[in-house]
Amino acid sequence: MKHRVISLLTDFGEDDFFVPSLKGVILKINPLARILDITHRIPSFDIMAGGFILYSCFKYFPTKTIFLVIVDPGVGSSRKILLVETKKYFFIAPDNGILSHILEEENITQIREVTKKKYFLPEVSHTFEGRDKMAPAAAWLSKGIPCVEFGPEVTSYESHDVHKPQAKGNEITGQVLYTDKFGNLITNIPERMLDLSGERRIKKKFSLYAGGREISSFRKSYSSAKKGELLFLVGSLGLIEIASRASNASNQLKIKNGDIVRIVIKSEK
Amino acid sequence: MKHRVISLLTDFGEDDFFVPSLKGVILKINPLARILDITHRIPSFDIMAGGFILYSCFKYFPTKTIFLVIVDPGVGSSRKILLVETKKYFFIAPDNGILSHILEEENITQIREVTKKKYFLPEVSHTFEGRDKMAPAAAWLSKGIPCVEFGPEVTSYESHDVHKPQAKGNEITGQVLYTDKFGNLITNIPERMLDLSGERRIKKKFSLYAGGREISSFRKSYSSAKKGELLFLVGSLGLIEIASRASNASNQLKIKNGDIVRIVIKSEK
Amino acid sequence: MKHRVISLLTDFGEDDFFVPSLKGVILKINPLARILDITHRIPSFDIMAGGFILYSCFKYFPTKTIFLVIVDPGVGSSRKILLVETKKYFFIAPDNGILSHILEEENITQIREVTKKKYFLPEVSHTFEGRDKMAPAAAWLSKGIPCVEFGPEVTSYESHDVHKPQAKGNEITGQVLYTDKFGNLITNIPERMLDLSGERRIKKKFSLYAGGREISSFRKSYSSAKKGELLFLVGSLGLIEIASRASNASNQLKIKNGDIVRIVIKSEK
Numbered sequence: 001m002k003h004r005v006i007s008l009l010t011d012f013g014e015d016d017f018f019v020p021s022l023k024g025v026i027l028k029i030n031p032l033a034r035i036l037d038i039t040h041r042i043p044s045f046d047i048m049a050g051g052f053i054l055y056s057c058f059k060y061f062p063t064k065t066i067f068l069v070i071v072d073p074g075v076g077s078s079r080k081i082l083l084v085e086t087k088k089y090f091f092i093a094p095d096n097g098i099l100s101h102i103l104e105e106e107n108i109t110q111i112r113e114v115t116k117k118k119y120f121l122p123e124v125s126h127t128f129e130g131r132d133k134m135a136p137a138a139a140w141l142s143k144g145i146p147c148v149e150f151g152p153e154v155t156s157y158e159s160h161d162v163h164k165p166q167a168k169g170n171e172i173t174g175q176v177l178y179t180d181k182f183g184n185l186i187t188n189i190p191e192r193m194l195d196l197s198g199e200r201r202i203k204k205k206f207s208l209y210a211g212g213r214e215i216s217s218f219r220k221s222y223s224s225a226k227k228g229e230l231l232f233l234v235g236s237l238g239l240i241e242i243a244s245r246a247s248n249a250s251n252q253l254k255i256k257n258g259d260i261v262r263i264v265i266k267s268e269k
Numbered sequence: 270m271k272h273r274v275i276s277l278l279t280d281f282g283e284d285d286f287f288v289p290s291l292k293g294v295i296l297k298i299n300p301l302a303r304i305l306d307i308t309h310r311i312p313s314f315d316i317m318a319g320g321f322i323l324y325s326c327f328k329y330f331p332t333k334t335i336f337l338v339i340v341d342p343g344v345g346s347s348r349k350i351l352l353v354e355t356k357k358y359f360f361i362a363p364d365n366g367i368l369s370h371i372l373e374e375e376n377i378t379q380i381r382e383v384t385k386k387k388y389f390l391p392e393v394s395h396t397f398e399g400r401d402k403m404a405p406a407a408a409w410l411s412k413g414i415p416c417v418e419f420g421p422e423v424t425s426y427e428s429h430d431v432h433k434p435q436a437k438g439n440e441i442t443g444q445v446l447y448t449d450k451f452g453n454l455i456t457n458i459p460e461r462m463l464d465l466s467g468e469r470r471i472k473k474k475f476s477l478y479a480g481g482r483e484i485s486s487f488r489k490s491y492s493s494a495k496k497g498e499l500l501f502l503v504g505s506l507g508l509i510e511i512a513s514r515a516s517n518a519s520n521q522l523k524i525k526n527g528d529i530v531r532i533v534i535k536s537e538k
Numbered sequence: 539m540k541h542r543v544i545s546l547l548t549d550f551g552e553d554d555f556f557v558p559s560l561k562g563v564i565l566k567i568n569p570l571a572r573i574l575d576i577t578h579r580i581p582s583f584d585i586m587a588g589g590f591i592l593y594s595c596f597k598y599f600p601t602k603t604i605f606l607v608i609v610d611p612g613v614g615s616s617r618k619i620l621l622v623e624t625k626k627y628f629f630i631a632p633d634n635g636i637l638s639h640i641l642e643e644e645n646i647t648q649i650r651e652v653t654k655k656k657y658f659l660p661e662v663s664h665t666f667e668g669r670d671k672m673a674p675a676a677a678w679l680s681k682g683i684p685c686v687e688f689g690p691e692v693t694s695y696e697s698h699d700v701h702k703p704q705a706k707g708n709e710i711t712g713q714v715l716y717t718d719k720f721g722n723l724i725t726n727i728p729e730r731m732l733d734l735s736g737e738r739r740i741k742k743k744f745s746l747y748a749g750g751r752e753i754s755s756f757r758k759s760y761s762s763a764k765k766g767e768l769l770f771l772v773g774s775l776g777l778i779e780i781a782s783r784a785s786n787a788s789n790q791l792k793i794k795n796g797d798i799v800r801i802v803i804k805s806e807k
Contacts, residue, residue: 005565007558013450014283014552017325017506020276020307024329027274027305031331035305036565036573038558044451045515056555060562060669062569073515076490126490127512128505131329181551182582221614221664236666237555243665246583246611282719283552286594286775289545289576293598296543296572300600304574313720314784342784345759395759396781397774400598 004142005034005062009054010070010130011042018128022068022135025121029139038067045073047098048160049257052178055101056237058089068130068138069093076126081114081134082157085147092138097160104162115151165189170265176210176257177239183248185210187261189240194263205266208232210242211253216266222246232263273411274303274331278323279339279399280311287397291337291404294390298408307336314342316367317429318526321447324370325506327358337399337407338362345395350383350403351426354416361407366429373431384420434458439534445479445526446508452517454479456530458509463532474535477501479511480522485535491515501532542680543572543600547592548608548668549580556666560606560673563659567677576605583611585636586698587795590716593639594775596627606668606676607631614664619652619672620695623685630676635698642700653689703727708803714748714795715777721786723748725799727778732801743804746770748780749791754804760784770801 006026012018019040026033038057042050050071058067072079072094080095087107092114093099114133119140124132137150165174165188174189194206208215217231225231225245230252235241240263242249250256275295281287288309295302307326311319319340327336341363349364356376361383362368372380383402388409393401406419434443434457443458463475477484486500494500494514499521504510509532511518519525544564550556557578564571576595580588588609596605610632618633625645630652631637641649652671657678662670675688703712703726712727732744746753755769763769763783768790773779778801780787788794 005569007562014308015310016308016449017322018450020305021326021329023305024276024326024331024334027303028329028331031274031303034565034569036558036561039552039554041553053555057559057562060559060566062562062566065562074492077492079492125503125505127502127510131505180554181556223612223615223617233665234663236663236669241665283577284579285577285718286591287719289574290595290598292574293545293595293600293603296574297598297600300543300572343761346761348761394772394774394776396771396779400774 005036005065006138006142007036007038007058007061007065007067008040008070009038009042009050009067010040011044011046011050012040012070012130014040018130021128021131022070025131025135026139026142029136030143033139033142036061042071045071047071047073047096049178051098051101051160054098056178058102061089063088064090066090066092066138066141068134069098070130070134071098072096072130075129080154080157081129081137082154083112083114083137083141083147083150085109085111090141090147092134092141095154095157097158100158100160100162103157103159110147111154111157112147113151113154116149119145119150163188165193167193172263174240174261174263176255176259176261179250179257183244183250183252184235185242185249185253185255185261186235186237187240187242189261189263191234191238191240194240194265206232207264207266208240208242209262209264210259211255213253215242228252274305274334275407275411276305276307276327276330276334276336277309277339278307278311278319278336279309280313280315280319281309281339281399283309287399290397290400291339294400294404295408295411298405299412302408302411305330311340314340316340316342316365318447320367320370320429323367325447327371330358332357333359335359335361335407335410337403338367339399339403340367341365341399344398349423349426350398350406351423352381352383352406352410352416352419354378354380359410359416361403361410364423364427366427369427369429369431372426372428379416380423380426381416382420382423385418388414388419432457434462436462441532443509443530443532445524445528445530448519448526452513452519452521453504454511454518454522454524454530455504455506456509456511458530458532460503460507460509463509463534475501476533476535477509477511478531478533479528480524482522484511497521543574543603544676544680545574545576545599545603545605546578546608547576547580547588547605548578549582549584549588550578550608550668552578556668559666559669560608563669563673564677564680567674568681571677571680574599580609583609585609585611585634587716589636589639589698592636594716596640599627601626602628604628604630604676604679606672607636608668608672609636610634610668613667618692618695619667619675620692621650621652621675621679621685621688623647623649628679628685630672630679633692633695635696638696638698638700641695641697648685649692649695650685651689651692654687657683657688701726703731705731710801712778712799712801714793714797714799717788717795721782721788721790722773723780723787723791723793723799724773724775725778725780727799727801729772729776729778732778732803744770745802745804746778746780747800747802748797749793751791753780766790
C-alpha cells in the first residue's frame with residue numbers, strides 16, 4: 001500500500017521550482033511513494049490538452065495509481081479540488097473539466113472535495129495550491145488514508161462536452177484531437193466506426209479529407225507507406241490517425257487540433 | 270539511511286549524456302538512492318538562476334536530502350568542490366557562489382572541501398567533474414559516509430551579494446529575481462516589507478511601478494483579477510510577484526530579471 | 539534481481555503520452571523496477587544520435603541494467619526487435635543499427651529476437667510497439683525471465699559503419715560526432731591517436747583545423763582558456779572536443795555533426 005505510484009501531469013514546465021516542490025512535498029510525507037511524471041509540458045492553462053494526455057495513457061498504469069493532475073487557471077478561486085475514486089484508480093485535480101473523459105467513461109466509486117486542512121501543508125499560499133494542498137493530499141492518500149477523510153461528497157462538477165464524431169450515410173465527420181511530437185494527427189474517430197471487423201475490411205475502400213486534400217492511402221502501419229507519403233491508419237489509441245511515413249503530416253497538411261476531418265467510404269461490394 | 274534522497278540541479282539540459290551519466294554513477298554506488306530532479310534547464314553557466322531555483326524549493330524536501338548542484342563554468346580549474354552540511358540538509362556544489370542564499374540564511378553545521386580520491390571515480394576527466402567527482406561523492410554520502418571523511422574543513426568560500434530591497438519613506442525599491450514559465454515576475458520584496466499583518470492590511474493601498482507602468486491592482490490570487498489584467502500579489506514564496514490573469518505579465522510589461530520594481534504606499538489612515 | 543534498473547532512451551519527446559505509457563506498462567508488470575531516463579530528446583528517427591548518446595553513458599550504469607532503446611522509424615514493419623545480452627548489460631532495441639557501437643565493441647553473450655507473445659501486452663498496435671512489445675519485454679526481463687525465453691537466436695543484424703578517424707603522416711582526419719548543449723563539438727578522434735602518453739605529451743604541438751579556422755590552443759580543461767577563446771581538449775569521453783571557454787564553439791565555428799576535422803602535429807623534437 002505504501003509503495004503506491006503517484007503520477008504527475010501538469011502545465012508547470014520543467015524550468016521552474018514548481019515540479020520539484022510537488023515531489024519534495026510528496027516524499028516528505030511518504031518517503032516510499034513512487035513518483036512518475038506523465039508530462040509537465042501541457043501548454044499553459046490548456047485543460048483540453050491535459051485531459052487528452054491523461055486519458056491516452058492512464059489505463060497503462062498499475063491499479064491504485066494516484067493521478068495528480070494540475071492544469072489550474074482558477075488557482076486561488078473558489079473552484080473545488082476534486083478527489084475521484086474509480087474502480088481502479090484515484091485522481092486529484094481542480095474541478096475545471098480536466099477529468100471530463102474520466103468522469104464520462106470510467107466506473108466512478110466516489111467523488112470528494114478535498115477540504116480537510118489536516119492533509120494540507122501548515123501554510124497555504126493563494127497561488128500554488130498544487131504544492132500546498134493537492135500534493136500533500138496525494139501523499140496522504142498514498143499512505144492509506146481513505147478517500148472519505150478528505151472532505152464532503154461531491155455530486156455536481158465541471159464537465160466539458162467531449163466532441164463526438166458523426167456518421168451520416170457513407171461519411172464520418174470528426175476532428176483532430178491532438179498532434180503528437182512526430183506530427184501525427186490523432187482524430188476522435190474510433191476504429192469501430194469504420195466497421196473493419198471480419199471479412200468486410202478487405203471489401204471497403206476509404207478516403208480521408210483534411211486540409212483540402214484527399215488521402216486515399218489507408219494502411220496498417222507507418223512503415224507500409226513510401227517516405228513522405230500521407231496516409232491514415234488505426235493509431236495506438238484505437239483512433240484514426242493521419243501520418244506521413246518518416247515525415248510530419250501536420251506540417252504537410254497545415255491543419256491543427258480542432259480542425260475537421262471527413263472519412264468517406266468509397267465503395268463496398 | 271541508505272534510502273536517502275539525492276536531488277539534482279544542473280545546467281546540463283536533457284538532450285545529452287550528462288544527466289544520465291550522473292544518475293548511473295549514483296545508482297552504481299548506492300542502488301537504493303532515491304534520485305529526484307529539481308531541474309536541468311538552468312541557462313548554461315547561470316549561477317544566479319541556479320541559486321534561485323535551489324533556494325525556492327529546497328525547504329520542501331525531506332530532511333537529510335542531498336542536493337547535488339552543478340552549474341560550473343569553472344570546471345577543471347582550481348575552484349573547490351564544497352560539501353555543506355546544514356541542520357537539515359546536505360549540499361554538494363562548486364565553490365562559485367551558487368550556494369550564496371543557503372550559506373547566508375541556513376544554519377551551517379560544517380563546510381568541507383571534497384578532495385578524497387577514494388570517493389571519486391577511478392578515472393577523473395578535466396571536463397566532467399560532475400560525473401567523476403561530485404556524483405560519486407553524493408552517492409557515498411548517501412550511503413552514510415560522514416562529511417568529515419570527504420576532505421578538509423573550509424572557512425572561506427565564494428558568496429554573491431544577495432541583492433536586498435530598500436525601504437525609504439513610503440517607497441520600497443526591489444528588483445525582479447526570476448520570471449517563471451507563466452510569465453509571472455517574482456521580485457525580491459518579501460511580504461513582510463508591506464507590513465500586511467492584522468487589520469492594517471485593509472487600510473493600505475499600494476501601487477507597483479515597473480516597465481514604465483503603474484499597477485494598482487494588489488490581489489490575493491491570480492483568479493481574483495480579470496483576464497489579461499496586470500496585478501501584483503504575495504506569491505507562493507512569500508515574495509511580491511507581478512502577474513497577469515491567465516496571461517503573461519513578462520510579455521505585457523517587457524521587463525526582465527534584474528529590472529527595478531518600486532512599490533509605493535499610496536494612502537494609510 | 540527484481541530491483542533491476544530499466545533505462546529508457548527514445549525519440550518520443552516529453553510532451554506526449556508515449557513515455558508515460560512505457561513507464562506505466564513497466565511498473566504494472568514489475569512494481570519494483572527502477573526506471574531511469576537517459577533522454578527522450580533524440581531528434582525524431584535519428585538512429586545515429588540515439589546510438590551515440592547510448593554509447594556515451596551506458597558504462598556508468600549498474601551491472602545488469604536493462605537499456606530500452608526506442609528510435610524506430612520502421613515500427614510496424616518486419617524489422618526485428620532485438621534483445622542483446624553483453625557481459626554486463628541487456629539491450630532491447632529495434633534491429634536498425636542503433637546498437638552498432640555496442641555490438642562492435644562489447645562482449646556479446648547472446649542476441650535474441652523478441653517474438654514470444656506471452657511477454658507482450660494482450661493487444662498489440664501496429665504503431666506503438668514500444669509500449670505493446672518492448673516495454674513489457676523489458677519488464678519481464680527485469681523480473682528474471684531468462685533471455686532464451688523471449689525468442690530465437692539471431693545471427694545477422696543491422697549494423698552501421700562506425701566512421702573511424704584516419705592517421706596519415708603528421709595528420710589525423712576525423713569528424714564531428716555530436717554537438718552537446720554547451721556547443722562543444724565532440725569528434726571521433728580518441729585521445730590515444732595523439733599519443734599523449736608519458737613524457738611525449740609535453741614535446742608535441744598540435745593544431746586543429748575546422749570550419750576554415752586553425753585552432754592552436756590545446757588545453758587540459760575549458761577553464762584554462764580565456765573567455766570566448768576557441769580551444770580543443772580531451773573531453774570526458776576520451777575523445778577530442780572543440781570548445782570555447784564559457785561560450786559556444788558550435789556557434790562560433792558554424793560547423794555541425796559529420797563535418798570534417800583535422801589535427802596536425804606541428805612539431806616534435
